[in-house]
Amino acid sequence: MNKMVTIPQDEYDRLREAAEELGDLRAYDRAKARIEAGADELVPAEYAGRILNGENPLRVWRDLRGLTQQGLARASGVNRVQIADIEAGRKRGSVETVARLARTLNIDMEDLVRA
Structure with a gap:
């Protein structure tokens, strides 16, 4: 059975935004690592x-x-x-x-x- 949690809408929105930012930061870190490893390059x-x-x-x-x-x-x-x-x-x-x-x-x- 799933447990339910109720939180205010503004708190929910803040948590979703933080999760999106975390996803963006992880994508950035992966891209930077690929560049540093020579797997990708920056094109002017x-x-x-x-x-x-x-x-x-x-x-x-x-x-x-x-x-x-x-x-x-x-x-x-x-x-x-x-x-x-x-x-x-x-x-x-x-x-x-x-x-x-x-x-x-x-x-x-x-x-x-x-x-």
Whole structure:
């Protein structure tokens, strides 16, 4: 049988707000721990905004990493023309190509694929 407790509405509201704040603090702590462990990274707003505004994610991540198309081609083993075609939206790239680019940029494949 469930026990019932009656408390004033303002006390109930205060407790709910405190529980929500605690949840937010725990989420913050988890996110901070992932960043400190290297599992996640902070992306500057300028770069995130470029992706949100429709710029090709490969170009944005390549710029963020300080690579030219040729530099990314050398590091990934993907032909520079393929990289240019993907960045221009002319081609999407095979799963293998996207995987190689993502590994080289140290990001998830999903970060390179637009919905």
